[in-house]
Amino acid sequence: MRTYFDLTGRSALVTGAGAGIGAAVSEALAAAGASVLVTDISGDAASAVAERINTAGGKADSAALDVSDRDAAVAAAAQAAALGEGNLHIVVNNAGVTSPAMFPKLTDETFRLTFDIHVMGTFHVTQAALPHMPTDGTGRVINVTSAAGLTGTLGQVNYSAAKAGLIGFTKSLARELATKNIMVNALAPLAATPMTETIRTNEKFAANMMNRIPLKRWAEADEVAGAFVFLASDAASYITGQVLPVDGGMVM
Numbered sequence: 001m002r003t004y005f006d007l008t009g010r011s012a013l014v015t016g017a018g019a020g021i022g023a024a025v026s027e028a029l030a031a032a033g034a035s036v037l038v039t040d041i042s043g044d045a046a047s048a049v050a051e052r053i054n055t056a057g058g059k060a061d062s063a064a065l066d067v068s069d070r071d072a073a074v075a076a077a078a079q080a081a082a083l084g085e086g087n088l089h090i091v092v093n094n095a096g097v098t099s100p101a102m103f104p105k106l107t108d109e110t111f112r113l114t115f116d117i118h119v120m121g122t123f124h125v126t127q128a129a130l131p132h133m134p135t136d137g138t139g140r141v142i143n144v145t146s147a148a149g150l151t152g153t154l155g156q157v158n159y160s161a162a163k164a165g166l167i168g169f170t171k172s173l174a175r176e177l178a179t180k181n182i183m184v185n186a187l188a189p190l191a192a193t194p195m196t197e198t199i200r201t202n203e204k205f206a207a208n209m210m211n212r213i214p215l216k217r218w219a220e221a222d223e224v225a226g227a228f229v230f231l232a233s234d235a236a237s238y239i240t241g242q243v244l245p246v247d248g249g250m251v252m
C-alpha cells in the first residue's frame, strides 16, 4: 500500500524555528519521521525546540543561524545533510520579521531589514541547500509567504513587497528545479504566534482581522504545520510553483 505522508529517512532544515510556526513545523516534520535541523537566529531557542523533539522520541539537532549570513547558511545546510546521510531533502524558509509603519514613515533601514531576512535569507539558505538536495523526487523547498504578499496589508509595504518577492522567487525557482525533480512551493499561513500578538490583542486591529477571517478564529501554529508536512511529502510530488494559503479562508 502506498504511504503518502511518511517522511522517515528524510532530513529537513527549518529556519526561524525557535518559536511560532517554525517550531511547530519542525515538530510536525519530526513526528512524520524526518530528522530535523532546527535553526534560529537564537541558538538557545533552536536548541530548546530540538530538545523537545528528541524527548518526544523524534530526531533533531539544532544550530544558530541568522539567515542573512551566507556562510552560516552554508554550514547549516551541511549540518542538516549530515542528519540525512549526505542528503538534505526538505528546506523550510520560515525565518521572518515585521517592521510596520505607514508608508511616509518607512525608512531605508526597515525596508532593507525585511528584504535581508525574507528574500536574501531565503536566497542564501536555498542556494546553500541545493548541492545537498536529492533529485529522486523527494527534494522540497517550502517558502513562507503571507497574505500580505498576495493582497497587501496597511502599514506593511516593506513586508508585503518582500513576501510578494518570495512568490516570484518560488515560481521562477520551481521552473528551474523542475528539471532536477525538486518541488518548490510557498505557503501563506495565519496563526497565533509571537509575531501576530499585537494584531490579535490590540482592540483596534483584532476586530478588523476577525472580520477578514471566514472561519472566525486564529489557528494555533500546530494547526497550520500539517500543510507543511503535506508539501514536504510524497502526496505533493506533482505540485510545484504554487502558493497555498492556510489562513481560515482569508485569501480565496
Ligand SMILES: NC(=O)c1ccc[n+]([C@@H]2O[C@H](COP(=O)([O-])OP(=O)(O)OC[C@H]3O[C@@H](n4cnc5c(N)ncnc54)[C@H](O)[C@@H]3O)[C@@H](O)[C@H]2O)c1
Pocket: 015, 016, 017, 018, 019, 020, 021, 022, 039, 040, 041, 042, 045, 065, 066, 067, 068, 093, 094, 095, 096, 097, 117, 144, 145, 146, 147, 188, 189, 190, 191, 192, 193, 194, 195, 196
Ligand atoms: N503568524 C502569522 O500569522 C503569519 C502570517 C503570514 C506569514 N507569516 C510568516 O511565517 C513565518 C513565521 O512567522 P511566526 O509568526 O512564527 O513568527 P515569530 O516571530 O513567532 O517567529 C519567527 C522566528 O524567526 C526568528 N528570526 C528572526 N530573524 C531571524 C533571522 N535573521 N534569521 C533566523 N531566524 C530569525 C525569530 O527568532 C523567531 O524565532 C514568517 O516568515 C512570517 O512572516 C506568519
